[in-house]
Amino acid sequence: MTVTDISHRRKFLAQGNVYLPHIVIIEKIIDETPGVRTFHFNFKDEKLREEFSFESGQFGEYSVLGVGEAPFCISSSPTRRDHLEFALQRVGKVTNALHRLGVGAEIGFRGPYGNGVPLDLLQGKNLVFVGGGIGLAPLRSLIWNVIDNRDKYENIDIIYGARSPSDLCFKYDLDAWNKDKTVNMVTTVDKGDENWTGRVGFVPQVLEQAAPSAP
Incomplete structure (x- = not known):
């Protein structure tokens, strides 16, 4: 600020x-x-x-x-x-x-x-965002802020999950982040349905598989 x-x-x-x-x-x-x-x-x-x-x-x-x-x-x-x-x-x-x-x-x-996230301290670093369900609401402000200032940060990983495909929030954001080649987006659900072709599994499990290694 x-x-x-x-x-x-x-x-x-x-x-x-x-x-x-x-x-x-x-x-x-x-x-x-x-x-x-x-x-x-x-x-x-x-x-x-x-x-x-x-x-x-x-x-x-x-x-x-x-x-x-x-x-x-x-x-x-x-x-x-x-x-x-x-x-x-x-x-x-x-x-x-x-x-x-x-x-x-x-x-x-x-x-x-409340206190905002000190983005100046995150510049030049790899960022991993992890959220589930409606918990993506506070994160999306930060995610879009970072993406709109993309040159200030290194790798961006987003891991998001919900109980079922119908419980996924902000699907338009998920689509946009999936299409952004500068972002690694992983979406998972606890239980899929007949139309779900993505990952199935709890967020902590997917985090272990998909999160980047610490430098």
Whole structure:
């Protein structure tokens, strides 16, 4: 994060009451699996759209009026600024309320919070990303950040798994990473189906087989 980014972030957080959420508008909804959705959103205030900045690894607090608030990572990359994204699994009161919303709905957002990943310390190194199911959500911000700055890093390996093919999230990302010749992408499922032609096995087992050796 540059000095300018830090300045913008401090200015953003200092505006008004930090406990008062900003209004954001849901612009797109993607059904990843039967219980997981990705939401594309943007600030209603045009000025906030321009000033907002965050780091891969940070999260926000998302709220539905009259229901409550819950934290979720920002799953989009700071290198792609046309919108922001978060993904969630339907498991409780707030997540069920969010799943009932449609495009154009307004919700509250506070953030960014938490520490971002220190990418400057990873430059020039081999990177291995390991995730499963909805756990890919926080990783994809970092993965796209690294890919969009590809010349700063060495080998990139991604190992991702889910219980079944229907439980794989972000299939459009998996396809893109598979096609990227500068990335080694490995996808596995615990149990395949009649249409599955990829790897079958638990992520830890596949990790032992597919992960590169330490230098």
